[in-house]
Amino acid sequence: VLQLLRGVQRGSEDRKSSLGRLRRALQNKETQQKFVRLDGSIRTLIGLFTSSLADMQMEAARCLHELSHSSDPAVAEACLPVTSYLLTYLSGHSVEFTELCLYTLGNLVVESEAVRKQLLPQGIIPVLASCIQSPHEAVLEGLGYVLSQLLQAKEAPTEIVPLVLDSVLPQHMLRLVCSGLKAGTGAAVEFAWCLHYIVCSHTANAVLLSLGALPALTSLLLDMASEIPQDAPEGLELLVCPVLRCLSNLLAEETGCEGQIQDERLLIALFLILQSFFQQHPFIVQECLWLLNNLTADEPFFCSALLSLDLLPALLQLLPCSQMAGVLVLTVLCNVAEKGPAYCQQLHHQPALPLLLPALALPDPEVVGQCLELLHLLFLHCPEAAADFVRQGGHRALEQHQSTPELQERVRALLDMVGQPLGASTFSSCHAALSAFS
Amino acid sequence: MLTLPAGLHSRLRERPPAPPRPAPPLPPPAPAPSSSPSPFAFAPRRLRLGLHHPLLEDGDIHRHLYLQGVLTSLAEVAERPKVSEFSCHISGCCQVFDTLEGYEHHYNTLHRNVCSFCKRSFPSGHLLDIHILEWHDSLFQIMAEKQNMYKCLVEGCAEKFKSSKDRKDHLVTVHLYPADFRFDRPKKVQSGPKHVSSPVKQGVGVPMDVSMETSEPFPVDPMEIGPSENMEIPHPAASPGLGVPEKRHYKSRIPSTICFGQGATRGFKGPRKKV
Numbered sequence: 001v002l003q004l005l006r007g008v009q010r011g012s013e014d015r016k017s018s019l020g021r022l023r024r025a026l027q028n029k030e031t032q033q034k035f036v037r038l039d040g041s042i043r044t045l046i047g048l049f050t051s052s053l054a055d056m057q058m059e060a061a062r063c064l065h066e067l068s069h070s071s072d073p074a075v076a077e078a079c080l081p082v083t084s085y086l087l088t089y090l091s092g093h094s095v096e097f098t099e100l101c102l103y104t105l106g107n108l109v110v111e112s113e114a115v116r117k118q119l120l121p122q123g124i125i126p127v128l129a130s131c132i133q134s135p136h137e138a139v140l141e142g143l144g145y146v147l148s149q150l151l152q153a154k155e156a157p158t159e160i161v162p163l164v165l166d167s168v169l170p171q172h173m174l175r176l177v178c179s180g181l182k183a184g185t186g187a188a189v190e191f192a193w194c195l196h197y198i199v200c201s202h203t204a205n206a207v208l209l210s211l212g213a214l215p216a217l218t219s220l221l222l223d224m225a226s227e228i229p230q231d232a233p234e235g236l237e238l239l240v241c242p243v244l245r246c247l248s249n250l251l252a253e254e255t256g257c258e259g260q261i262q263d264e265r266l267l268i269a270l271f272l273i274l275q276s277f278f279q280q281h282p283f284i285v286q287e288c289l290w291l292l293n294n295l296t297a298d299e300p301f302f303c304s305a306l307l308s309l310d311l312l313p314a315l316l317q318l319l320p321c322s323q324m325a326g327v328l329v330l331t332v333l334c335n336v337a338e339k340g341p342a343y344c345q346q347l348h349h350q351p352a353l354p355l356l357l358p359a360l361a362l363p364d365p366e367v368v369g370q371c372l373e374l375l376h377l378l379f380l381h382c383p384e385a386a387a388d389f390v391r392q393g394g395h396r397a398l399e400q401h402q403s404t405p406e407l408q409e410r411v412r413a414l415l416d417m418v419g420q421p422l423g424a425s426t427f428s429s430c431h432a433a434l435s436a437f438s
Numbered sequence: 439m440l441t442l443p444a445g446l447h448s449r450l451r452e453r454p455p456a457p458p459r460p461a462p463p464l465p466p467p468a469p470a471p472s473s474s475p476s477p478f479a480f481a482p483r484r485l486r487l488g489l490h491h492p493l494l495e496d497g498d499i500h501r502h503l504y505l506q507g508v509l510t511s512l513a514e515v516a517e518r519p520k521v522s523e524f525s526c527h528i529s530g531c532c533q534v535f536d537t538l539e540g541y542e543h544h545y546n547t548l549h550r551n552v553c554s555f556c557k558r559s560f561p562s563g564h565l566l567d568i569h570i571l572e573w574h575d576s577l578f579q580i581m582a583e584k585q586n587m588y589k590c591l592v593e594g595c596a597e598k599f600k601s602s603k604d605r606k607d608h609l610v611t612v613h614l615y616p617a618d619f620r621f622d623r624p625k626k627v628q629s630g631p632k633h634v635s636s637p638v639k640q641g642v643g644v645p646m647d648v649s650m651e652t653s654e655p656f657p658v659d660p661m662e663i664g665p666s667e668n669m670e671i672p673h674p675a676a677s678p679g680l681g682v683p684e685k686r687h688y689k690s691r692i693p694s695t696i697c698f699g700q701g702a703t704r705g706f707k708g709p710r711k712k713v
Binding site: 089097126189200238287310 | 616
């Protein structure tokens with residue numbers, strides 16, 4: 001390694017090929033570590049990195065990029081003197097060079113808190129904020145990458161997100177995400193993930209909501225759903241996923257903002273997305289169902305849309321997908337049932353029971369528990385359902401869980417409910433009194 | 439296969455959205471049961487999930503694999519189509535190239551932010567503006583005597599200083615810049631010794647040449663010296679106790695098999711298959 005360094009320090013004609021050899025050698029982990037420990041190595045690289053010989057500069061940049069791959073924090077920290085130059089060059093015009101600097105920075109940010117601690121006072125956020133106005137897609141995608149790594153840092157909610165919110169970054173990110181289907185999908189993907197990280201920090205949502213994030217992202221989701229299956233670019237799920245997450249978390253804010261998106265096409269979009277992706281990318285199921293829960297939890301609007309658009313059968317088909325999907329499907333159904341008798345009747349007439357009964361036989365107690373909650377609501381608001389349940393063999397389906405600790409109380413309560421003939425509510429207080437003695 | 443009712447796609451394209459159907463009225467709240475409390479605890483609730491919630495894990499893995507995969511399939515940089523040698527067309531610049539990308543980079547770094555007065559080039563428009571103000575604005579020195587005129591070099595920092603040295607101190611202490619930042623050299627006081635002088639007296643923002651023997655002359659002033667051998671470069675400061683770096687689950691970094699440089703033409707291609 002020392003040889004390589006000397007070859008590069010010597011001012012000879014073939015310095016460029018020496019640099020090339022160094023770069024290839026630096027693809028090796030141990031070489032990376034040895035190199036940074038050599039006296040003067042980084043200093044030399046910086047000298048070449050800031051040289052006015054374009055070839056030399058580019059090759060030195062590539063060497064630095066190789067170093068940035070190291071998972072040894074000591075290597076990242078050895079690169080600390082380079083950061084001010086990396087930032088300076090981000091405002092330059094050479095697209096390829098800027099891109100390289102961006103990805104190098106992004107890599108360094110991942111590994112080292114020391115690097116992040118230095119980059120913030122060095123002004124990385126204002127530099128990124130001016131870079132985001134670049135017209136070059138490759139630069140934007142690299143920029144998105146750096147930001148996405150910065151925003152995942154553990155100190156991000158307190159140290160980084162406030163700085164980002166204070167800049168013009170959020171509005172540009174939103175713009176680039178929403179135009180991502182027409183141009184720059186790669187950059188849109190990066191910034192969508194950035195928005196997701198920002199939204200998760202829960203300090204940002206007022207700003208994002210005031211920028212119109214909810215309607216903008218909703219509209220984007222509708223557009224994405226209309227692209228599939230025919231013209232969907234490969235990898236669309238990488239954009240769909242963070243957009244779903246942003247919508248779900250933004251809706252979970254208590255600011256009463258859901259009135260902005262009372263558009264039943266959102267449900268259509270969700271199910272079209274589910275239909276297209278659930279086999280190849282099963283993780284999409286829980287992401288969509290999370291949003292569906294947040295849409296149906298409070299306002300009845302989406303509950304009735306779910307019924308009137310005849311989407312219940314599709315929803316029920318998702319029950320067996322996974323444990324998480326099962327719980328979420330049943331939770332959404334509970335959201336619907338909780339809205340009252342009219343909803344329960346429609347649920348019952350789907351018919352829902354033939355699909356719920358098998359759910360009682362599933363091995364997971366959490367799924368079964370959620371099913372019991374649903375049945376409770378159904379029977380409460382729609383006594384007809386209770387009768388049909390018994391007729392379809394519901395008793396036996398319930399009894400199998402009588403000894404499961406987290407289920408037994410609810411099972412017994414349900415058995416009580418279905419054991420009573422219609423209108424015999426006077427029995428319930430007797431029953432309660434009797435069970436107090438047993 | 440998920441079966442959906444027919445005609446959904448076309449309903450999606452309907453604009454504007456139909457006015458919301460009036461939802462069936464909600465029942466009045468049920469009277470509290472007089473008997474023992476119900477074991478049923480369900481209440482509809484919007485879920486707010488944090489970064490590390492289990493529901494998000496599968497999607498995060500997919501994201502991580504995407505970052506690894508897309509960048510793995512980028513071609514190695516060395517194979518650039520070579521063209522017959524040509525030289526830079528800017529008068530006075532005799533650099534020669536055998537790839538278009540090499541020329542592009544050269545042009546963009548050396549012939550873009552160029553000072554029209556002294557022809558020096560700068561890495562960014564920001565530094566160029568500061569240079570012009572401090573070196574070529576005849577009023578600058580006069581005004582600098584009365585007020586703080588030396589702007590901080592960091593974009594986004596509005597501080598101004600009464601001298602170049604004060605500015606440099608600010609850069610080092612507040613912005614953690616290296617003390618020998620190459621793009622911050624105080625303006626030379628004397629008009630131009632031809633020999634290699636002490637590094638301190640370099641012009642502001644002059645891109646430094648690494649001292650090396652090359653046969654190509656440059657448009658930059660021959661007084662600029664290379665930094666490597668005769669510069670004082672402080673060793674990278676030892677990082678004070680940092681604690682254990684956080685182990686996140688899916689740190690997405692470009693794997694070392696990537697070498698960069700597809701340039702501006704790379705568009706979104708999604709997870710690509712290895713060729």
